[in-house]
Amino acid sequence: xxxxxxxxxxxxxxxxxxxxxxxxxxxxxxxxxxxxxxxxxxxxxxxxxxxxxxxxxxxxxxxxxxxxxxxxxxxxxxxxxxxxxxxxxxxxxxxxxxxxxxxxxxxxxxxxxxxxxxxxxxxxxxxxxxxxxxxxxxxxxxxxxxxxxxxxxxxxxxxxxxxxxxxxxxxxxxxxxxxxxxxxxxxxxxxxxxx
Numbered sequence: 001x002x003x004x005x006x007x008x009x010x011x012x013x014x015x016x017x018x019x020x021x022x023x024x025x026x027x028x029x030x031x032x033x034x035x036x037x038x039x040x041x042x043x044x045x046x047x048x049x050x051x052x053x054x055x056x057x058x059x060x061x062x063x064x065x066x067x068x069x070x071x072x073x074x075x076x077x078x079x080x081x082x083x084x085x086x087x088x089x090x091x092x093x094x095x096x097x098x099x100x101x102x103x104x105x106x107x108x109x110x111x112x113x114x115x116x117x118x119x120x121x122x123x124x125x126x127x128x129x130x131x132x133x134x135x136x137x138x139x140x141x142x143x144x145x146x147x148x149x150x151x152x153x154x155x156x157x158x159x160x161x162x163x164x165x166x167x168x169x170x171x172x173x174x175x176x177x178x179x180x181x182x183x184x185x186x187x188x189x190x191x192x193x194x195x
Contacts, residue, residue, distance in 0.1 A: 066183060066184055067183060067184060067185045068184065068185070069084070069087070069184035069185070069187055074184065077170070078184060080164065081158075082154055082158055082163070082164050082167060083164070083167070083170065085154065085157065085158075085194050086150055086154070086167050086170055086171050086174070087174060087182075087184065087186075087187070088187060088188045088192075088193075088194040089150060089153070089171070089193060089194055090146070090150075090171050090174045090175050091174075091179065091182070091186035091187065091188050091190075092188050092189070092190060092191060092192050092193045092194070093146075093175075093190070093193070094190065095139075095142055095143075095146060095175040096135070096138050096139045096142045097139040097140075097142055097143050097172070097175045097176045098175060098176065098177065098178050098179060099139075099178075100135070100136065100139050100176065101178060102178075103131075103132055103135050104132065106128070107128045107129060107131070107132045110124060110125055110128040111125045111128065111129075113125065139176075142175070143172035143175055143176065144172070146168075146171050146172055146175055147167075147168030147169065147171055147172045148168065150167055150168055150171040151163070151167055151168045154167055
């Protein structure tokens with residue numbers, strides 16, 4: 001005769017529980033992703049200060065490299081041997097266009113003088129305006145001539161078929177800036193024209 005297996009002992013004092021599942025709710029996907037999310041960089045004051053100092057160091061290095069004309073720090077419009085030659089050619093000469101800002105400031109200051117101040121029956125402010133207009137014509141003419149001269153010299157040096165576009169405009173715009181404001185900074189002294 002077969003016997004049935006013995007049933008486990010029961011404890012009648014213990015409360016009856018129906019344990020279903022794992023005893024807690026399943027977290028949503030958003031909750032799981034939020035729990036796994038960690039900052040890539042430690043979010044401490046020291047880490048932030050170190051990152052800021054490193055960024056400032058890189059910026060100052062890039063600014064110094066740009067001012068010195070180092071090729072890897074130059075923007076695309078300033079890169080290349082032809083652009084460097086044009087910069088050196090412009091920086092070696094004197095150009096009326098680089099003094100336009102100074103003339104304009106002078107005319108503004110003169111226009112602040114009393115309106116009844118006159119020389120030869122014509123107001124000083126009127127004379128200053130005429131002088132400024134004449135100077136602008138001279139400066140624009142000088143920029144145009146500089147552009148033609150640079151293109152001719154670049155074609156002779158690098159070859160007409162290899163000449164980059166926009167070099168005349170590049171030279172004219174560089175000559176319009178005051179020498180101490182130019183970036184990259186002038187690498188040659190006045191009169192040291194490139195070969």
